[in-house]
Amino acid sequence: MVSVDSADRPGDLGTVRSREIQQLQARAKGPLAAEFEGASSTIDQLNHALHAGDSDANDNLKAMRIIADRCLTRLTEWGKDSGASSRLLDHRLRRASQLRNTTLDLLKDLHELFLKGMSSTPRNPPFEPRLTNALQRSPQPSAAWATSL
Secondary structure (H helix, E strand, O other): OOOOOHHHOOOOHHHHHHHHHHHHHHHHHOHHHHHHHHHHHHHHHHHHHHHOOOOOOOHHHHHHHHHHHHHHHHHHHHHHHHOHHHOHHHHHOOOOHHHHHHHHHHHHHHHHHHHHHHHOOOOOOOOOHHHHHHHHHOOOOOOHHHHHO
């Protein structure tokens, strides 16, 4: 008779914990790549939320759609060009702690800005609960630099 350990069952607490541990280890090895991925997925969700629904939107919504499209495009291009999307940037900046920390802070601010943008969309699409919780507890971003986007 074969015994199935509780950690081997899908959806089990052991599986969830091992997935969380793997995510934390990946974040520790590549914090810039992890923060880039978070910001990139959030602006992608914001972009989808803004484009969902009415095709005859008001001017404000049209402007928000254009800005979200541009942000997504620019962030994606920057991630590919800089290596942030593949942990290459983490490797390149491993000895330049001040530049790495500044870049990480900017990515965190950008991610928070995108999260706040999701909370101000004209509709309330069903976002993941972890994003809703992050919106409620996230501090005000110090991203004055993002106004040039």
